[in-house]
Amino acid sequence: MTKPVSQSPSPEDAGIDAERHAEGFQKTRNARRTELCEDYVELIAELISREGEARQVEIARRLGVAQPTVARMLKRLAEDGYIQQKPYRGVFLTRTGEALAAECQRRHEIVEGFLRALGISDEVARHDAEGMEHHVSAETLKAFAQFVATRTV
Amino acid sequence: MTKPVSQSPSPEDAGIDAERHAEGFQKTRNARRTELCEDYVELIAELISREGEARQVEIARRLGVAQPTVARMLKRLAEDGYIQQKPYRGVFLTRTGEALAAECQRRHEIVEGFLRALGISDEVARHDAEGMEHHVSAETLKAFAQFVATRTV
DNA sequence: CGGGATATATAGCCTGTGCTATGAAATCGC
DNA sequence: GCGATTTCATAGCACAGGCTATATATCCCG
Ligand SMILES: [Mn+2]
Ligand SMILES: [Mn+2]
Ligand SMILES: [Mn+2]
Ligand SMILES: [Mn+2]
Numbered sequence: 390m391t392k393p394v395s396q397s398p399s400p401e402d403a404g405i406d407a408e409r410h411a412e413g414f415q416k417t418r419n420a421r422r423t424e425l426c427e428d429y430v431e432l433i434a435e436l437i438s439r440e441g442e443a444r445q446v447e448i449a450r451r452l453g454v455a456q457p458t459v460a461r462m463l464k465r466l467a468e469d470g471y472i473q474q475k476p477y478r479g480v481f482l483t484r485t486g487e488a489l490a491a492e493c494q495r496r497h498e499i500v501e502g503f504l505r506a507l508g509i510s511d512e513v514a515r516h517d518a519e520g521m522e523h524h525v526s527a528e529t530l531k532a533f534a535q536f537v538a539t540r541t542v
Numbered sequence: 543m544t545k546p547v548s549q550s551p552s553p554e555d556a557g558i559d560a561e562r563h564a565e566g567f568q569k570t571r572n573a574r575r576t577e578l579c580e581d582y583v584e585l586i587a588e589l590i591s592r593e594g595e596a597r598q599v600e601i602a603r604r605l606g607v608a609q610p611t612v613a614r615m616l617k618r619l620a621e622d623g624y625i626q627q628k629p630y631r632g633v634f635l636t637r638t639g640e641a642l643a644a645e646c647q648r649r650h651e652i653v654e655g656f657l658r659a660l661g662i663s664d665e666v667a668r669h670d671a672e673g674m675e676h677h678v679s680a681e682t683l684k685a686f687a688q689f690v691a692t693r694t695v
Numbered sequence: 696c697g698g699g700a701t702a703t704a705t706a707g708c709c710t711g712t713g714c715t716a717t718g719a720a721a722t723c724g725c
Numbered sequence: 726g727c728g729a730t731t732t733c734a735t736a737g738c739a740c741a742g743g744c745t746a747t748a749t750a751t752c753c754c755g
Binding site: 407410411412413414415416417420421424428447450451452453504507508509510513514515516517519520521523524525526528529532533536 | 560563564565566567568569570573574577581600603604605606657660661662663666667668669670672673674676677678679681682685686689
Binding site: 455458465 | 712
């Protein structure tokens with residue numbers, strides 16, 4: 390009962406297409422699950438570097454959600470090894486967390502910069518980038534960066 | 543206790559930035575909620591036009607999810623007025639559903655075509671477009687379309 | 696025109712991500 | 726150093742979107 394990777398040899402050639410189609414949706418669903426973590430870690434890094442500390446209440450304010458929502462997510466991020474919480478002192482990134490944050494910040498910057506290079510207004514570029522960034526593969530990111538580079542020259 | 547839109551006049555100017563930041567995340571969260579509906583409606587339209595009918599089992603196969611998952615979502619789409627179910631005959635789009643499907647198909651096509659115009663490989667363009675499409679605003683979509691047009695000339 | 700194959704429906708479970716209400720703990724200004 | 730303020734934790738709710746197992750309904754072919 391293993392999933393038949395290649396069945397229906399010729400009569401129904403749409404089977405292969407369907408498999409590939411499904412694969413794409415699977416990956417997108419996966420990306421959706423990691424989006425939130427990425428936004429949190431990226432925001433925490435930004436708060437630490439710009440405000441000196443990252444507090445639950447401030448994270449909640451920036452994300453536009455309630456504090457208990459943040460509390461639960463931070464617990465998960467700590468369990469997953471991305472952050473360390475020091476009660477009443479703020480949230481700190483682990484090595485792993487810092488690495489992820491750096492990657493996300495870089496990607497976010499490239500995507501947003503790319504949109505602006507295309508002539509998109511700042512406001513819209515910021516918003517679209519916030520959602521798009523999580524679905525941009527390495528290959529596409531590279532193309533975006535190259536486009537910005539050649540356009541800026 | 544209404545949310546203070548503009549408080550802390552000068553000492554903490556970061557307040558405005560935080561508000562705007564939160565707004566962006568709010569919109570992105572909203573987009574996330576409509577993503578699935580869009581994918582369903584778009585897929586249903588595609589199945590109807592290419593296979594002649596859209597069945598639960600086929601939708602499930604294409605999306606890579608279980609049939610009961612599709613069943614529940616279809617019920618919701620019917621409640622929301624996007625589709626009409628004729629048991630054992632397939633799923634059909636309402637006027638509203640057709641309009642949404644057309645919009646999504648057009649947007650999907652433009653985004654994917656844009657990525658390919660940028661030099662992204664077909665496989666990756668298809669996958670990235672599947673996720674990105676839901677976060678592309680009208681302004682950005684227009685820019686994408688124009689880019690493709692000028693590149694194709 | 697029956698009966699196996701196929702399609703759909705339903706029940707019940709889990710996880711994730713929102714929320715409010717509320718309790719407890721720490722900080723900090725006085 | 727004490728009390729108000731701030732910060733954090735927890736309980737409990739809702740809903741979306743996955744899943745499996747299983748019941749039921751329809752189709753269609755021999
Ligand atoms: Mn984001
Ligand atoms: Mn980001
Ligand atoms: Mn999609
Ligand atoms: Mn699509």
